[in-house]
Every structure is written in structure tokens, then in C-alpha cells.
Amino acid sequence: MNVHQLRRVPLVAKWPVTPCRRASTKTPRPPKPSPKSSKPVAIKRRQATPPRQPPTLQSTQPESPKAETPKQGHGIPPRALTFLGISALTISTYCGYLYASYTREVSKAQTLDVPRDVSDRYNTTAATFDADVELSEKAMGLGKKRRDLVRQAHGNVLEVSCGTGRNLPFYELGERRGTDADGRAAVLGCRSVTFVDLSPQMVAITKEKFEKLYPAFPAVFKACDAGAVSPSDLQRSGVKNGEPVYFDTIVQTMGLCSMPDPAATLRHLGSVTEPKGGRILLLEHGRSYYDWLNRILDNLAPAHADRHGCWWNRDIGEIVRESGLEIVEEKRWHLGTTWRYVLRPKQAQKP
Structure with a gap:
């Protein structure tokens, strides 16, 4: 066979050429089914990742996988x-x-050999008495207790053991109509006031203070024993001649501790108090509720009485019972060492 007679065959086979489709006309081809399974395969879409935020100062330091727990101590700073x-x-x-x-x-x-009557000590302590007791009375709140007690005074008033006049700022001088604690109509305020004390020096200090506070209000000042106050002394305080001599209110604060016979003094005061509506107002200091504190008071009582003229270990409740007066009100504070009483004369029992 002659080589030249062979037909030339092109090297590249001519395949049928399909026309090209534009991008706008392209449609996604359906996925070919898997030969192994006839079920259609779901196409998972990629989730959009959030934009990355700039790193903060905290993120610059790598976190340890396991933080070490601090050791527990007492928790109190050294200071x-x-x-x-x-x-x-x-x-x-x-x-x-x-x-x-x-x-x-x-x-x-x-x-020490201290007499029972130590009231003469106040003659020497009168000038410094206010300064000596000011701090302790403020600490114990006695100013408010004095005020609450003295505000009950009305009518013709007698204050015994007036001392240096520490109750003077709390008096309501001058009568006026109002209502009492029970809401009933009553005459309030003081019609007259009389101040007595065993110490002339203390009475003089009280008079000087009173005249500065109430220069236009008349009052009576006398150095005498409260257990021997006579009707003639009471008549000088504004009571008319021929009328029964009684006081509507008697005030005594911190005085039973220095009296030689406090129970007898209270009995006498009851005899000059108006029998029906009169009141005796007491604010005193004495024995406590507790035995341990009473032992301390008993041990130091002689030295305290010799220095300050005050027996601070007296049983105020027993003194009041011995006086025979009727108790209207009784209160105690400061472990029982501060006593407050509202008393009145013993009412005669009706047959």
C-alpha cells in the first residue's frame, strides 16, 4: 500500500460546539444524585461571621486556663x-x-468617821457645784428628766433643796388655762414660787440666777430646813391671809441624799401639800437594781459623803414607803440608781 495514498486525518477531533451562555442567563445546575443514596442532599449555607472587634487591654493578656484560688487568711489588715x-x-x-x-x-x-448629816459640805462646794456636776448630768441625760418633772409644777410651788437653781430654766411662771395630761381643762403654770435650802450660799446663787431669768416675777428665797417649813413662810409666797396654807406642788431634785432624816422630811412636806390635787415631785439617786453595783456604792459611800455631802447609797423606795405618802408614779433609770416619783398625801378612805 502506497503511503501517499493514505488520507490525512486531522489531529484534533472536531466535537460539536455548543454556544456559550452569558453570565446573566446561567442557572444553577441541579446537583447530581449520589449513586449510593437516592435521598436528596441538603446544601449547608455558610453562616456569616461577625466582624472582628479591635482587641482591648484585657484581651492582650492571655488568660490562663485555670485560675489559681487565693489562699484564705484572717481577712484583717495589719493596720x-x-x-x-x-x-x-x-x-x-x-x-x-x-x-x-x-x-x-x-x-x-x-x-473615815462621817456623820449622818453632811449638808454643811455644800457651804464649801456651792461655788463650784455647777461645774462639778455638769458633765455627769449631761452624760446621764438628767437635764431632760429635770425638765419633764418641773413642767408638771403648777399653782403655788415650793422647791426644797433647791441647790444652785439647776431647775430654774424649766419653770413655767404665770398661770394660764389649758389642758392637763388627761385632756381635762386645768389651770397651768406657777402662781408663786418659794425656794428653800439648808445652804445659804446655794440659796444666794439660786436667787441671783432667778433674778436674771425672771426679773419681773416675785419669788421667796430662804435658807432653812425643809422639814421645818412653817405656814408663815408659805404665806409670804402669795397665799392670802385666812386661807388654808397649802402648796399645790412641791419639787425636790437630788435632795434626799443629804438630809439627816429624809422620811420625816417627806412626811412634813405631805402635811403642807394640798390634800386633793397637790403633788410632790421627786428626782433622786440611790441604790441600784443590782447587788454588785450596790456593793460598790456602799464601799465608796463614806468618802463620797465626806467630799460632796451626798449619801448616794440610800434606798429611795424604802424612804418613800416610810413617809406614808401615796405613790402616783414611779420610774427608774441608769441601772436603777436614778429614781423619779410623783407622790400625793394619803387619801382618807371612805367608810
């Missing part, structure tokens, strides 16, 4: 421990000082 230690040392030192002072005063008090 607080130091302060507590110094405070405890100071308190213990002060308590030791008080105990040493107490034992020294007790041993000294046992050697």
Missing part, C-alpha cells in the same frame, strides 16, 4: 490588727488604773 492591739492595751491599762483607784478609795473610806 487594723495594730489598732485593735493598741486599743486593747489602752483599755486594760485604764481598767487597771480604775481598779487601783477603787481599792485605794475603799481602804481610805473605811477609816
